[in-house]
Amino acid sequence: MTVETIRWKNNRVELIDQRLLPAKLKYAICVTDKDMWTAIRTLKVRGAPAIGVAGAYGVYLGVRESKAKVYKAFRREVDRIIEYLARSRPTARNLFWALERVLDVVEKNKDKKISVIKKIILREAHTILKEDKKTCRAIGRYGSVLIPRGSTVLTHCNAGGLATVDYGTALGVIFTARKKIKRVYVDETRPVLQGARLTAWELKKQGIPATLVCDNMAASLMADGEVDTIIVGADRIAANGDTANKIGTYGLAILASYHNIPFYVAAPVSTFDLSISNGREIPIEERDSLEVKKIGKEYITLKDMDVRNPAFDVTPAKLITAIITERGLIKSPCRKRIRDVVNRQDARGKK
């Protein structure tokens, strides 16, 4: 286990407050759905798979005190809470996927007693959490094959244990292939610095040689032949393979293509959104300008400066060498190959 990002303990959710890392490792407590909404919105918990798990628990936190006596009334509450949690952040598919999964089990068990349905919701959240661990291990195994011996890998943002339940997607591949990896370059990932704060911390913890660079240094490293492979996570992948991920990913993919460096996206099947034809349809969250204007307590620019702060960008499928999923690799991703893998064996159906 690399980190225990989210856990159910003493009848509440404990999650690492990622805003405090690497200076402090401290768990934030979520007792209500509002706590969870705030934890997601304010980035106490972040990373597409992690906020999926967090969202599922959030539904339980919202309904557990419900006084509803009949399914119809209970269902109205569930719908309201799911809608509420879905408004915490717009881009990561995994959040909606997890909320839909919870809604599914509620609907399937509508004939049961409300108290039983509540327990089923909690059990589903536990299941999503447990599956995430397995999923990351599988992504790690499939992705590891792509890493040449003695290579240097560059990653952006944090797609590690902190972005999932405990192992990571992009970092899951790096952890699995660690013996083959000479060094990992970590993009600091402005404005929230998930690379400098979180990925640096996870790699250090694992004893993997890691070097931090500013986002704008990646091109220069590539020109110098210092990057053999790039791996990133994903927040939402459209049916054609276009991938939304942390802002800066798209630029990296262009640089990778220019320098003939393979560019991999590591993501669970729950990140795919086959209802969306291509990347243009993915909603991109624009976050508070203060994330850019302040670092810690200090302003780094004029207080009244106009700022753009899109949290994600979209990398077209053609720039992605392969997508690494828990069901295998999708090389040169296209609609057909994606459909084949995503529909191959629905983990949910087989449960």
Place this chain on the structure above:
Amino acid sequence: MTVETIRWKNNRVELIDQRLLPAKLKYAICVTDKDMWTAIRTLKVRGAPAIGVAGAYGVYLGVRESKAKVYKAFRREVDRIIEYLARSRPTARNLFWALERVLDVVEKNKDKKISVIKKIILREAHTILKEDKKTCRAIGRYGSVLIPRGSTVLTHCNAGGLATVDYGTALGVIFTARKKIKRVYVDETRPVLQGARLTAWELKKQGIPATLVCDNMAASLMADGEVDTIIVGADRIAANGDTANKIGTYGLAILASYHNIPFYVAAPVSTFDLSISNGREIPIEERDSLEVKKIGKEYITLKDMDVRNPAFDVTPAKLITAIITERGLIKSPCRKRIRDVVNRQDARGKK
């Protein structure tokens, strides 16, 4: 006049301490060559043309108390001071160019009294300063022609009044073309944040609509069609047009090429180094890792994190649409066109 970056006042050099902007506009005082060396090294003054001017004054500060009675002894001191100042920063050509210019006038006037040579050195520094103002105005005029009406311009780092004596190279073009410019996107330019701190401040002061973005957002803006033109400065340009400039420039140039956006470099002739065949020969300064690890007083990563911090990168000539100099445009820069413009009329020879 946009800003008075460097001035000679009360028999000493006053320069805006750029580390304090935009929070404080405060002049640092340089009385000795050591003060000037430190000012350059610690980025109180930065920007290739500005450190050229600073270097020239630095020689005067170093020799003015000289007790040398004969030229030979005086010349040894001059050589030592020039060597010393040349060790302050390695990449910007303009520093060496200015120091060589001072050495030239010293050599040309070797038969004069030491006290007279000292005055000639100071006069040469004044001349370099005055020429820089004219040079920037000319760059502005030539570059302005390239800016389409109603366009948005992206710039990186600070090639403004603060990087020169008072008007700027890349920003000089923007100031001159201001009526045609809808908006300027300003890359924050990690790690030292010259964009967020200095360019933002200069544009705001001039009332030019400006929006700050993190370096890793540029690609996404380009994909959205929000960038019509990119203009940056330069620290050293090799004989073939390869250009060293602030780290991140090379990546931007690749992104510009990918999106078919013109990419311009604005720089005075003093930035060219015809003794260097191509960009591989340009020495790239690697600066202290603390510049990356700390912002203000706060660490943004693990204190013992390994870091790379190259201050510059090299953009190959083929990615540069044109170089804008005070002697005209060099479109699709190549050895011949560069030689033609640089040797066309040596401003020094004509003085």
